[in-house]
Amino acid sequence: MTAQILDGKQIAQQIRQELKQKISTQCITPELAVIIVGNDPASEIYVRSKEKACQEVGIKVDTYRLTPDSSAEELINLIDELNNNHSVNGILVQLPLPKHLNPQEILTKIKPEKDIDGFHPLNTGLIIQKQPSAFIPCTPKGILRLIHNIKHNLSGLNAVIVGRSQIVGLPISHLLLNENCTVTIAHSKTQNLAEICKKADILVVSVGKSEFITKDYIKPEAIVIDVGINRTPNGIKGDVKFAEASEKASYITPVPGGVGPMTIAMLLENTYEAYLKQNHS
Numbered sequence: 015m016t017a018q019i020l021d022g023k024q025i026a027q028q029i030r031q032e033l034k035q036k037i038s039t040q041c042i043t044p045e046l047a048v049i050i051v052g053n054d055p056a057s058e059i060y061v062r063s064k065e066k067a068c069q070e071v072g073i074k075v076d077t078y079r080l081t082p083d084s085s086a087e088e089l090i091n092l093i094d095e096l097n098n099n100h101s102v103n104g105i106l107v108q109l110p111l112p113k114h115l116n117p118q119e120i121l122t123k124i125k126p127e128k129d130i131d132g133f134h135p136l137n138t139g140l141i142i143q144k145q146p147s148a149f150i151p152c153t154p155k156g157i158l159r160l161i162h163n164i165k166h167n168l169s170g171l172n173a174v175i176v177g178r179s180q181i182v183g184l185p186i187s188h189l190l191l192n193e194n195c196t197v198t199i200a201h202s203k204t205q206n207l208a209e210i211c212k213k214a215d216i217l218v219v220s221v222g223k224s225e226f227i228t229k230d231y232i233k234p235e236a237i238v239i240d241v242g243i244n245r246t247p248n249g250i251k252g253d254v255k256f257a258e259a260s261e262k263a264s265y266i267t268p269v270p271g272g273v274g275p276m277t278i279a280m281l282l283e284n285t286y287e288a289y290l291k292q293n294h295s
């Protein structure tokens with residue numbers, strides 16, 4: 015049997031369409047400020063697609079470009095200005111930052127109610143406490159939306175998350191725990207990884223290693239979510255060997271066209287929600 019494709023591109027398109035409709039009927043213009051420090055080529059591409067997606071649904075987006083040698087103080091001053099600007103609903107600092115800047119220190123300066131990336135420690139805490147007011151980071155939120163598209167009740171399922179990043183691995187672990195999954199977090203020091211992954215009803219892989227997960231890591235009928243975007247001489251590849259994994263999984267996300275478009279759709283949704291929270295409408 016071959017797995018069904020979890021078509022993130024199509025699901026994201028539908029979410030964007032619905033958001034566009036809501037924004038237009040409510041006659042509102044949510045506003046997002048994007049800060050990019052330096053000129054990392056991958057970040058440039060991501061920021062451009064975020065800008066385009068915002069404009070398409072009626073979110074105003076302003077991008078602030080800082081030189082690679084900008085100081086923490088300059089960046090924090092800009093964040094402060096945007097925190098105090100009432101027309102700005104969401105603030106996004108594109109990661110990664112240049113090495114001399116500490117992301118934890120910088121992201122803490124964003125007002126939690128404008129933290130549409132969900133990286134502020136307050137939002138992290140609210141997720142762990144299962145508070146609905148939390149801003150959920152875009153990639154994990156998009157992953158959960160994809161999984162819910164095929165299965166609503168995840169209670170009791172074994173979820174294995176490979177990768178423990180602040181952006182993906184840790185928050186998706188909490189979200190799946192909140193869904194009553196039995197969650198295992200695996201990482202670069204984990205022993206017997208294949209054996210652990212083989213127990214997963216839901217396998218989420220976010221390690222940044224091209225085609226790292228082969229069919230030997232996959233339980234028959236598993237739902238496989240591939241978060242990897244690896245630029246290789248053979249084009250963009252995920253963290254999962256797609257063709258052979260598809261022979262065992264029940265559902266699998268493609269790369270590109272799986273998780274990536276969902277991340278952007280969730281950014282739009284979080285910005286819209288930030289607007290509503292700030293305007294109590």
Ligand code: GUN
Nearest residue numbers: 106107108109110131152
């Ligand atoms: N870099 C990679 N993913 C993300 C993300 O979700 N948000 C931000 N701000 N930067 C990123």
